[in-house]
Amino acid sequence: MQAAPQAIKALDYPALADRIVALGLERWRTDQIVDWVYRKHAADFEAMTNLSAAQRAALAAAFHLTPVREAAHQISARDGTRKFLLQQTDGQSVETVLMPMDGHHTVCVSSQVGCRFACKFCLTARRGLVRQLAPDEIVQQVLHARRYAGDAGLNIVFMGMGEPLDNLDAVAQAVRVLSSPQLATIGARRITVSTTGIPERIAALADLDLRVRLAVSLNASDDAERRRLMPVSGRHTLAETLGAAADFARRTRHHVTLEYVLLHGVNDRAEDAVRLRALGPPAAPFKLNLIPFNPDPRLRYERPDAASVEAFRARLDGSFRSVTVRWSMGLDIDAACGQLFGDRAASPAA
Numbered sequence: 001m002q003a004a005p006q007a008i009k010a011l012d013y014p015a016l017a018d019r020i021v022a023l024g025l026e027r028w029r030t031d032q033i034v035d036w037v038y039r040k041h042a043a044d045f046e047a048m049t050n051l052s053a054a055q056r057a058a059l060a061a062a063f064h065l066t067p068v069r070e071a072a073h074q075i076s077a078r079d080g081t082r083k084f085l086l087q088q089t090d091g092q093s094v095e096t097v098l099m100p101m102d103g104h105h106t107v108c109v110s111s112q113v114g115c116r117f118a119c120k121f122c123l124t125a126r127r128g129l130v131r132q133l134a135p136d137e138i139v140q141q142v143l144h145a146r147r148y149a150g151d152a153g154l155n156i157v158f159m160g161m162g163e164p165l166d167n168l169d170a171v172a173q174a175v176r177v178l179s180s181p182q183l184a185t186i187g188a189r190r191i192t193v194s195t196t197g198i199p200e201r202i203a204a205l206a207d208l209d210l211r212v213r214l215a216v217s218l219n220a221s222d223d224a225e226r227r228r229l230m231p232v233s234g235r236h237t238l239a240e241t242l243g244a245a246a247d248f249a250r251r252t253r254h255h256v257t258l259e260y261v262l263l264h265g266v267n268d269r270a271e272d273a274v275r276l277r278a279l280g281p282p283a284a285p286f287k288l289n290l291i292p293f294n295p296d297p298r299l300r301y302e303r304p305d306a307a308s309v310e311a312f313r314a315r316l317d318g319s320f321r322s323v324t325v326r327w328s329m330g331l332d333i334d335a336a337c338g339q340l341f342g343d344r345a346a347s348p349a350a
Protein backbone atom coordinates (compact mmCIF):
# COMPACT_ATOMS: atom_id res chain seq x y z
CA MET A 1 0.00 0.00 0.00
CA GLN A 2 1.19 3.50 -0.82
CA ALA A 3 2.03 5.56 2.29
CA ALA A 4 0.18 8.86 2.73
CA PRO A 5 2.03 11.87 1.28
CA GLN A 6 4.44 13.41 3.76
CA ALA A 7 4.73 17.14 4.53
CA ILE A 8 7.83 18.23 2.64
CA LYS A 9 8.00 21.49 4.64
CA ALA A 10 8.40 19.52 7.88
CA LEU A 11 11.67 17.92 6.78
CA ASP A 12 15.09 19.28 7.54
CA TYR A 13 17.63 19.26 4.74
CA PRO A 14 19.40 15.94 5.40
CA ALA A 15 16.07 14.11 5.83
CA LEU A 16 14.74 15.67 2.63
CA ALA A 17 17.82 14.72 0.65
CA ASP A 18 17.60 11.11 1.92
CA ARG A 19 13.93 10.86 0.95
CA ILE A 20 14.66 12.22 -2.51
CA VAL A 21 17.39 9.65 -3.05
CA ALA A 22 15.05 6.93 -1.77
CA LEU A 23 12.56 7.98 -4.45
CA GLY A 24 15.18 7.31 -7.09
CA LEU A 25 16.19 10.90 -7.85
CA GLU A 26 19.77 12.14 -7.77
CA ARG A 27 20.79 13.77 -4.49
CA TRP A 28 21.66 17.05 -6.25
CA ARG A 29 18.02 17.36 -7.28
CA THR A 30 17.32 18.32 -3.65
CA ASP A 31 18.47 21.89 -4.25
CA GLN A 32 16.27 22.25 -7.31
CA ILE A 33 13.29 21.08 -5.33
CA VAL A 34 14.17 23.30 -2.38
CA ASP A 35 14.33 26.26 -4.74
CA TRP A 36 10.78 25.57 -5.92
CA VAL A 37 9.45 25.00 -2.43
CA TYR A 38 11.20 27.78 -0.48
CA ARG A 39 11.92 30.47 -3.05
CA LYS A 40 9.56 30.08 -5.97
CA HIS A 41 6.54 29.19 -3.84
CA ALA A 42 5.46 26.35 -6.11
CA ALA A 43 1.83 25.46 -5.47
CA ASP A 44 2.21 21.93 -6.84
CA PHE A 45 4.87 19.58 -8.11
CA GLU A 46 3.69 20.00 -11.71
CA ALA A 47 5.17 23.51 -11.63
CA MET A 48 8.69 22.08 -11.17
CA THR A 49 9.58 22.22 -14.82
CA ASN A 50 13.25 21.32 -14.50
CA LEU A 51 12.20 17.83 -13.37
CA SER A 52 10.88 15.12 -15.66
CA ALA A 53 7.19 14.21 -15.65
CA ALA A 54 8.04 10.91 -13.97
CA GLN A 55 10.07 12.63 -11.26
CA ARG A 56 7.27 15.13 -10.63
CA ALA A 57 4.80 12.28 -10.32
CA ALA A 58 7.06 10.45 -7.87
CA LEU A 59 7.37 13.58 -5.74
CA ALA A 60 3.64 14.27 -5.83
CA ALA A 61 2.95 10.74 -4.61
CA ALA A 62 5.49 11.00 -1.79
CA PHE A 63 4.96 14.57 -0.56
CA HIS A 64 2.45 17.33 -0.12
CA LEU A 65 3.21 21.06 -0.04
CA THR A 66 0.91 21.98 2.89
CA PRO A 67 -1.86 23.39 0.71
CA VAL A 68 -3.21 26.13 2.96
CA ARG A 69 -6.01 28.38 1.76
CA GLU A 70 -5.97 32.13 2.33
CA ALA A 71 -9.50 32.60 3.67
CA ALA A 72 -9.02 36.31 4.41
CA HIS A 73 -6.33 38.92 3.88
CA GLN A 74 -6.66 42.32 5.51
CA ILE A 75 -4.34 45.31 5.23
CA SER A 76 -4.18 48.01 7.88
CA ALA A 77 -4.80 51.49 6.48
CA ARG A 78 -2.83 52.86 9.43
CA ASP A 79 0.46 51.05 9.20
CA GLY A 80 0.40 48.54 6.33
CA THR A 81 0.20 45.52 8.64
CA ARG A 82 -1.31 42.49 6.93
CA LYS A 83 -3.34 39.82 8.65
CA PHE A 84 -3.89 36.48 6.95
CA LEU A 85 -6.52 33.97 7.94
CA LEU A 86 -5.07 30.67 6.78
CA GLN A 87 -7.28 27.65 6.52
CA GLN A 88 -5.54 24.32 7.04
CA THR A 89 -6.51 21.16 5.19
CA ASP A 90 -8.79 19.99 8.02
CA GLY A 91 -10.76 23.25 7.90
CA GLN A 92 -9.23 24.78 11.04
CA SER A 93 -7.77 28.26 10.64
CA VAL A 94 -5.04 30.32 12.20
CA GLU A 95 -4.04 33.94 11.85
CA THR A 96 -0.62 35.20 10.81
CA VAL A 97 0.42 38.85 10.88
CA LEU A 98 3.07 40.60 8.77
CA MET A 99 4.31 43.96 10.00
CA PRO A 100 6.46 46.32 7.93
CA MET A 101 9.15 47.74 10.21
CA ASP A 102 12.10 50.05 9.67
CA GLY A 103 14.20 48.21 7.09
CA HIS A 104 12.72 44.77 7.69
CA HIS A 105 9.47 42.92 8.23
CA THR A 106 8.33 40.96 11.24
CA VAL A 107 6.01 38.02 10.83
CA CYS A 108 3.99 36.95 13.85
CA VAL A 109 3.12 33.26 13.65
CA SER A 110 0.68 31.02 15.47
CA SER A 111 1.80 27.80 17.12
CA GLN A 112 -1.61 26.31 17.99
CA VAL A 113 -5.25 26.61 16.96
CA GLY A 114 -6.51 28.28 20.13
CA CYS A 115 -4.66 27.98 23.42
CA ARG A 116 -5.20 26.12 26.67
CA PHE A 117 -3.82 28.73 29.07
CA ALA A 118 -6.79 31.06 29.55
CA CYS A 119 -4.99 34.39 30.03
CA LYS A 120 -7.77 36.82 30.93
CA PHE A 121 -6.68 39.64 28.61
CA CYS A 122 -6.18 37.51 25.46
CA LEU A 123 -8.82 36.74 22.89
CA THR A 124 -7.18 33.54 21.64
CA ALA A 125 -7.70 32.07 25.11
CA ARG A 126 -11.46 32.26 24.58
CA ARG A 127 -11.24 29.36 22.17
CA GLY A 128 -9.45 26.91 24.39
CA LEU A 129 -7.01 24.58 22.69
CA VAL A 130 -8.56 23.28 19.46
CA ARG A 131 -5.46 21.47 18.24
CA GLN A 132 -1.71 21.64 17.84
CA LEU A 133 -0.17 22.89 14.62
CA ALA A 134 2.20 20.61 12.76
CA PRO A 135 5.71 21.86 11.87
CA ASP A 136 4.83 22.40 8.20
CA GLU A 137 1.75 24.40 9.16
CA ILE A 138 4.01 26.75 11.10
CA VAL A 139 6.60 26.93 8.31
CA GLN A 140 3.88 27.60 5.74
CA GLN A 141 2.67 30.68 7.66
CA VAL A 142 6.11 32.23 7.26
CA LEU A 143 6.38 31.30 3.59
CA HIS A 144 2.91 32.68 2.93
CA ALA A 145 3.70 36.02 4.60
CA ARG A 146 7.18 36.26 3.11
CA ARG A 147 5.72 36.70 -0.36
CA TYR A 148 4.61 40.16 0.73
CA ALA A 149 7.80 41.10 2.52
CA GLY A 150 9.99 41.77 -0.51
CA ASP A 151 13.72 41.39 -0.13
CA ALA A 152 14.00 43.12 3.20
CA GLY A 153 15.05 40.94 6.11
CA LEU A 154 12.44 38.97 7.98
CA ASN A 155 12.13 38.48 11.73
CA ILE A 156 9.84 35.81 13.15
CA VAL A 157 8.03 36.10 16.46
CA PHE A 158 6.00 33.25 17.94
CA MET A 159 3.50 35.71 19.37
CA GLY A 160 0.39 34.71 17.43
CA MET A 161 -2.23 32.23 18.55
CA GLY A 162 -1.15 29.62 21.04
CA GLU A 163 1.64 28.85 23.47
CA PRO A 164 4.73 27.73 21.53
CA LEU A 165 6.24 25.84 24.46
CA ASP A 166 3.03 23.82 24.76
CA ASN A 167 3.81 22.53 21.25
CA LEU A 168 7.57 22.44 21.59
CA ASP A 169 8.42 19.52 19.29
CA ALA A 170 6.57 21.03 16.34
CA VAL A 171 7.86 24.54 17.04
CA ALA A 172 11.43 23.25 17.30
CA GLN A 173 11.17 21.37 14.02
CA ALA A 174 9.66 24.44 12.32
CA VAL A 175 12.56 26.53 13.67
CA ARG A 176 15.06 24.02 12.25
CA VAL A 177 13.47 24.26 8.82
CA LEU A 178 13.06 28.04 8.94
CA SER A 179 16.61 28.66 10.15
CA SER A 180 18.28 26.10 7.90
CA PRO A 181 20.77 27.82 5.58
CA GLN A 182 19.74 25.32 2.88
CA LEU A 183 15.97 25.81 3.31
CA ALA A 184 14.18 28.96 4.45
CA THR A 185 17.45 30.71 5.42
CA ILE A 186 16.05 32.85 8.23
CA GLY A 187 18.71 33.05 10.91
CA ALA A 188 17.70 31.57 14.27
CA ARG A 189 18.79 34.82 15.91
CA ARG A 190 15.96 36.52 14.04
CA ILE A 191 13.43 34.14 15.59
CA THR A 192 11.84 34.92 18.96
CA VAL A 193 9.80 32.42 20.93
CA SER A 194 7.37 34.10 23.32
CA THR A 195 6.03 32.12 26.26
CA THR A 196 3.75 32.34 29.27
CA GLY A 197 6.84 31.28 31.19
CA ILE A 198 6.59 27.66 32.38
CA PRO A 199 10.08 27.19 33.89
CA GLU A 200 10.72 23.57 32.86
CA ARG A 201 9.57 24.29 29.31
CA ILE A 202 11.99 27.22 29.09
CA ALA A 203 14.75 24.87 30.23
CA ALA A 204 13.65 22.32 27.61
CA LEU A 205 13.87 24.98 24.91
CA ALA A 206 17.37 25.94 26.09
CA ASP A 207 18.40 22.26 25.96
CA LEU A 208 17.49 22.12 22.26
CA ASP A 209 20.16 24.74 21.52
CA LEU A 210 18.21 26.23 18.61
CA ARG A 211 19.79 29.67 19.05
CA VAL A 212 16.43 31.39 19.10
CA ARG A 213 15.65 34.43 21.25
CA LEU A 214 13.29 34.20 24.18
CA ALA A 215 10.50 36.52 25.32
CA VAL A 216 8.59 35.85 28.52
CA SER A 217 5.15 37.27 29.19
CA LEU A 218 5.37 38.61 32.70
CA ASN A 219 2.24 40.77 32.81
CA ALA A 220 2.23 41.17 36.57
CA SER A 221 4.68 42.14 39.28
CA ASP A 222 3.65 39.66 41.97
CA ASP A 223 2.44 36.07 42.11
CA ALA A 224 -1.12 36.75 43.23
CA GLU A 225 -1.82 39.22 40.47
CA ARG A 226 -0.09 37.04 37.91
CA ARG A 227 -2.23 34.05 38.86
CA ARG A 228 -5.38 36.10 38.45
CA LEU A 229 -4.38 37.28 34.97
CA MET A 230 -2.60 34.12 33.82
CA PRO A 231 -4.06 31.04 35.52
CA VAL A 232 -1.26 28.86 34.10
CA SER A 233 1.19 30.68 36.36
CA GLY A 234 -0.52 29.08 39.38
CA ARG A 235 1.78 26.11 38.90
CA HIS A 236 4.97 28.05 39.52
CA THR A 237 6.22 31.30 41.00
CA LEU A 238 7.38 34.43 39.27
CA ALA A 239 10.80 33.86 40.81
CA GLU A 240 10.98 30.42 39.16
CA THR A 241 9.96 31.85 35.79
CA LEU A 242 12.54 34.62 36.03
CA GLY A 243 15.15 32.11 37.19
CA ALA A 244 14.53 29.98 34.11
CA ALA A 245 14.63 33.08 31.90
CA ALA A 246 17.93 34.21 33.45
CA ASP A 247 19.34 30.73 32.92
CA PHE A 248 18.25 30.83 29.28
CA ALA A 249 19.99 34.21 28.92
CA ARG A 250 23.15 32.85 30.46
CA ARG A 251 23.21 29.77 28.23
CA THR A 252 22.48 31.70 25.03
CA ARG A 253 24.57 34.73 26.02
CA HIS A 254 21.76 37.03 25.03
CA HIS A 255 19.23 39.05 26.96
CA VAL A 256 15.65 37.85 27.41
CA THR A 257 12.74 40.20 26.75
CA LEU A 258 10.04 40.44 29.38
CA GLU A 259 6.64 41.45 28.04
CA TYR A 260 4.18 43.29 30.22
CA VAL A 261 0.67 43.99 28.98
CA LEU A 262 -0.51 47.25 30.53
CA LEU A 263 -4.09 46.94 31.78
CA HIS A 264 -5.53 50.24 32.95
CA GLY A 265 -6.11 50.30 36.70
CA VAL A 266 -5.10 46.65 37.06
CA ASN A 267 -1.34 46.36 36.68
CA ASP A 268 -0.29 49.89 35.69
CA ARG A 269 -0.44 51.50 39.12
CA ALA A 270 2.48 53.14 40.92
CA GLU A 271 2.85 50.16 43.28
CA ASP A 272 3.08 47.81 40.30
CA ALA A 273 5.95 49.85 38.94
CA VAL A 274 7.70 49.73 42.31
CA ARG A 275 7.45 45.93 42.47
CA LEU A 276 8.41 45.58 38.82
CA ARG A 277 11.54 47.69 39.35
CA ALA A 278 12.68 45.24 41.97
CA LEU A 279 12.57 42.40 39.42
CA GLY A 280 14.86 44.13 36.96
CA PRO A 281 18.11 45.36 38.45
CA PRO A 282 20.25 46.57 35.51
CA ALA A 283 22.63 43.67 36.12
CA ALA A 284 19.88 41.15 35.29
CA PRO A 285 19.77 40.01 31.65
CA PHE A 286 16.31 41.41 30.96
CA LYS A 287 14.82 44.01 28.67
CA LEU A 288 11.30 45.10 29.44
CA ASN A 289 8.71 45.64 26.76
CA LEU A 290 5.49 47.35 27.86
CA ILE A 291 2.49 46.53 25.65
CA PRO A 292 -0.55 48.77 26.15
CA PHE A 293 -3.57 46.46 26.19
CA ASN A 294 -5.24 45.96 22.83
CA PRO A 295 -8.96 46.03 23.44
CA ASP A 296 -11.80 43.85 22.24
CA PRO A 297 -15.46 44.07 23.23
CA ARG A 298 -15.20 40.49 24.48
CA LEU A 299 -12.44 41.42 26.97
CA ARG A 300 -13.23 43.50 30.03
CA TYR A 301 -9.98 45.44 30.40
CA GLU A 302 -9.16 48.97 29.33
CA ARG A 303 -6.21 50.38 27.47
CA PRO A 304 -4.29 53.03 29.41
CA ASP A 305 -3.86 56.37 27.64
CA ALA A 306 -0.51 57.51 26.27
CA ALA A 307 0.21 59.77 29.24
CA SER A 308 -0.25 57.03 31.83
CA VAL A 309 1.81 54.60 29.75
CA GLU A 310 4.61 57.16 29.67
CA ALA A 311 4.27 57.77 33.41
CA PHE A 312 4.56 54.04 34.09
CA ARG A 313 7.58 53.76 31.83
CA ALA A 314 9.25 56.72 33.52
CA ARG A 315 8.87 55.05 36.93
CA LEU A 316 10.99 52.19 35.59
CA ASP A 317 13.83 54.38 34.37
CA GLY A 318 17.15 52.92 35.43
CA SER A 319 15.80 49.43 36.01
CA PHE A 320 16.18 46.63 33.45
CA ARG A 321 18.61 46.83 30.51
CA SER A 322 16.04 48.87 28.68
CA VAL A 323 12.37 49.69 28.97
CA THR A 324 10.45 50.18 25.77
CA VAL A 325 6.80 50.62 24.86
CA ARG A 326 5.33 48.60 22.03
CA TRP A 327 2.25 50.24 20.61
CA SER A 328 0.95 47.26 18.67
CA MET A 329 0.51 47.50 14.93
CA GLY A 330 -2.55 46.40 12.99
CA LEU A 331 -5.01 47.54 15.67
CA ASP A 332 -7.57 48.62 13.08
CA ILE A 333 -7.77 45.11 11.61
CA ASP A 334 -7.67 43.27 14.95
CA ALA A 335 -4.18 42.03 14.16
CA ALA A 336 -2.53 43.27 17.34
CA CYS A 337 -1.20 41.17 20.25
CA GLY A 338 -4.01 39.33 21.94
CA GLN A 339 -6.56 40.06 19.22
CA LEU A 340 -6.15 36.90 17.18
CA PHE A 341 -9.10 34.57 17.24
CA GLY A 342 -8.70 32.70 14.00
CA ASP A 343 -12.15 32.35 12.60
CA ARG A 344 -14.00 34.07 9.84
CA ALA A 345 -16.61 35.68 12.09
CA ALA A 346 -13.85 37.52 13.93
CA SER A 347 -11.95 38.28 10.76
CA PRO A 348 -14.24 39.39 7.97
CA ALA A 349 -12.52 39.53 4.60
CA ALA A 350 -11.23 43.00 3.77
Ligand code: SAH
Binds near residue numbers: 160162195293
Ligand atom coordinates in the same frame (compact mmCIF):
# COMPACT_ATOMS: atom_id res chain seq x y z
N1 SAH B 1 1.54 32.36 24.50
C1 SAH B 1 2.66 33.19 24.20
C2 SAH B 1 2.58 33.89 22.86
C3 SAH B 1 1.27 34.53 22.46
S1 SAH B 1 0.81 36.06 23.22
C4 SAH B 1 2.89 34.18 25.31
O1 SAH B 1 2.12 34.20 26.25
O2 SAH B 1 3.88 34.89 25.27
C5 SAH B 1 1.98 37.25 22.68
C6 SAH B 1 2.04 38.47 23.60
O3 SAH B 1 0.82 39.23 23.50
C7 SAH B 1 2.20 38.10 25.06
O4 SAH B 1 3.19 38.89 25.66
C8 SAH B 1 0.84 38.44 25.66
O5 SAH B 1 0.95 38.75 27.02
C9 SAH B 1 0.43 39.61 24.79
N2 SAH B 1 -1.01 39.88 24.78
C10 SAH B 1 -2.01 38.99 24.89
N3 SAH B 1 -3.21 39.61 24.85
C11 SAH B 1 -2.96 40.92 24.68
C12 SAH B 1 -3.77 42.08 24.54
N4 SAH B 1 -5.11 42.01 24.52
N5 SAH B 1 -3.17 43.27 24.41
C13 SAH B 1 -1.82 43.37 24.40
N6 SAH B 1 -1.01 42.32 24.49
C14 SAH B 1 -1.56 41.11 24.65
